[in-house]
Amino acid sequence: MARVYGQHCGLAQALDLVGERWALLIVRELMAGPRRYTDLAAGLVSIPSNVLAARLRELESAGLIARRRLDPPAASTVYELSARGHELEPAVTALARFGMRVLPPAAEGRPFRAHWLVLAIMARFDAAVAAELSESYEFEVPGEALVSLTVVEGRPEVRMGPAVEPAVRIVADAPTLLGMTEGSVDPAQALARGAVIEGDPSALVRLAEILPAP
């Protein structure tokens, strides 16, 4: 692991910590909440098991993630972002925003996971437009993921799990919902693909405004 730049530069320092292959994708997975080893392997799709184990060790010793044993009866270990690890979120969302601009719309054999919705929503959120808004929204891929966006006085919080009194609820399959957050699928197309959109129509307009095209 002597493959570090060792330069006195913020960017080089950041890349010395999370620049290795798979490292930032592990952070992406944990941005959706604590996750077990096996869930991480599934969310990362094609990561070799030994590489995942090595990265988790490195990220833990860098203080970016933490292991925690769940209380019995659910005795299993989960990984989660530390406070310092959460500080990576602005950088991860900025990279994702860039990537979404050049992401091919079609999904030919390209794997996707419903919980990536969390990052997609964070990346598209526009704080300047949200301003003083306070409202919550809920997104569901039946049987796979339930994601909530809660905006409190312009500040967003994206989590796995239900929203309290969502102004809008959108239920669709993963490609449709991801396509909506990426701007390649509009509500009309989503409805044609079997999506269910319920709630306040004016809130749906606001939702589209605070999640502008990347």
Next chain:
Amino acid sequence: MARVYGQHCGLAQALDLVGERWALLIVRELMAGPRRYTDLAAGLVSIPSNVLAARLRELESAGLIARRRLDPPAASTVYELSARGHELEPAVTALARFGMRVLPPAAEGRPFRAHWLVLAIMARFDAAVAAELSESYEFEVPGEALVSLTVVEGRPEVRMGPAVEPAVRIVADAPTLLGMTEGSVDPAQALARGAVIEGDPSALVRLAEILPAP
């Protein structure tokens, strides 16, 4: 170069383009302006020549950088960021901001370059504090780099080269100036280390406010 994630995710897509070793550091170099092959090699400190050539080829075919032949008499080729390459700047500054928080203050054998000041200033700039401000500042490492920060109605522009009518001019050696932009060296310490600070004292206060600690 089949080492791509191939996932339908903005972050994975971004890393497929600039996730390989040295790629983002090349972007850092070009954020200080167009640069020749040899200058890139010097700014990246320890990059193998074949790797630099390979990355430049990849970044060019990805549309992130462009080669350009300078007009005679200065007949040489330079590399520069394309429009799409400039779109990486928010992500690079966000990563640098994270890295600056965990960057060890001392520089024991860790190499640095004066033009990294450009990224350091961009990373520390706080748009919320700058608000409606319009003012310019100049930073100089004698014989190595001259950097200007020009704020127009709250929007920053950081360039190599002199500022027009700077409200403040700071002249110091590279470690002192980099330390100031990283928050580890305050003006008093800088003066003790031989720095020259000239201009409007109230503008110096404003400068410290729009470049808060990362």
Next chain:
DNA sequence: CCGGATCCTCGGTGATACTG
């Protein structure tokens, strides 16, 4: 079934030398 460890192969990286 979970959470890895182990073994092997292959290709990218690092270091250096060389050339138009």
Next chain:
DNA sequence: CAGTATCACCGAGGATCCGG
């Protein structure tokens, strides 16, 4: 100056196996 050529090496990829 702007790369290309060569080679050793180590980390990624892929599969399998193992203890709790």
